[in-house]
Amino acid sequence: MNPSTFLSILFTLSLIFISHSSLSASIINFKLYQVVCIQYGIRVSPNIKGCLEALQSDPRIPSAENYIELSIFILEQAIKNSTLSQIFLKNMMKTDPSPAIKECATQDYTGIINAFENALANVLHDPQTAINYLHRDLGYAEGKCSAALKDDPKPYFEVNVLISHVYFYTAVAELSLNHLIDQ
Numbered sequence: 001m002n003p004s005t006f007l008s009i010l011f012t013l014s015l016i017f018i019s020h021s022s023l024s025a026s027i028i029n030f031k032l033y034q035v036v037c038i039q040y041g042i043r044v045s046p047n048i049k050g051c052l053e054a055l056q057s058d059p060r061i062p063s064a065e066n067y068i069e070l071s072i073f074i075l076e077q078a079i080k081n082s083t084l085s086q087i088f089l090k091n092m093m094k095t096d097p098s099p100a101i102k103e104c105a106t107q108d109y110t111g112i113i114n115a116f117e118n119a120l121a122n123v124l125h126d127p128q129t130a131i132n133y134l135h136r137d138l139g140y141a142e143g144k145c146s147a148a149l150k151d152d153p154k155p156y157f158e159v160n161v162l163i164s165h166v167y168f169y170t171a172v173a174e175l176s177l178n179h180l181i182d183q
Contacts, residue, residue: 032070033061036175044171054168067179068123071130074176075120078169082113085162092158100152104145104159111141112166119173127180134170134177142166 030038033055041048055061058077064070089105115138122130146163149156 031062032064032067032176032179036070036074036172039175040172043175051168051172055172067176067183071123071127071173071176071180072120074169074173075116075123075130078116078166078173079113079120081165081169082109082116085109085165086113088162089159096154098152098154100148100154100156101159103148108141108145108148111144112138115141116169116173119177123177123180127177131174131177131181134174138166138170142170 034052037048037051037055040051045051055074055077058073060073061070061077064073086105086109089101089109093101093105115133115136118137119130119133122133142163145159149159149163
């Protein structure tokens with residue numbers, strides 16, 4: 001077994017032990033966003049490094065002192081990312097006025113942004129409702145955009161990457177919000 005394989009196995013096992021440990025993040029000196037990324041790596045996608053890099057792109061996220069702050073910062077980052085994605089799609093519409101791009105750029109991304117905003121509005125007083133917005137409204141809007149793209153004969157790699165960002169922010173926001181429910 002080569003050294004990198006051994007280290008990968010060791011790292012994965014340590015993450016599993018950490019995720020099942022009853023120790024709090026503060027005892028083992030993980031920052032809150034790192035805990036969320038470890039959970040993301042175990043439950044959603046093994047790309048913990050990508051999760052850490054994405055969340056560190058907002059300097060407020062690593063400094064979050066509680067899960068309320070972390071959830072707010074993640075949702076604000078999701079809104080910012082989705083707004084930039086919508087601008088990209090609207091610019092794309094100028095050169096590619098396909099029905100799929102038009103639907104994603106206008107109706108669907110507006111719905112995605114609204115769902116993140118509604119979730120953000122509920123973080124403090126009802127985190128479960130915030131999660132419900134992520135599942136119901138966000139899932140509906142994202143699903144419509146994905147369906148429109150599948151029906152179009154053109155491959156839209158860039159748009160699929162943007163949609164993967166929506167999935168990512170939805171997952172990490174939900175993982176963070178779950179800590180508020182479990183309190």
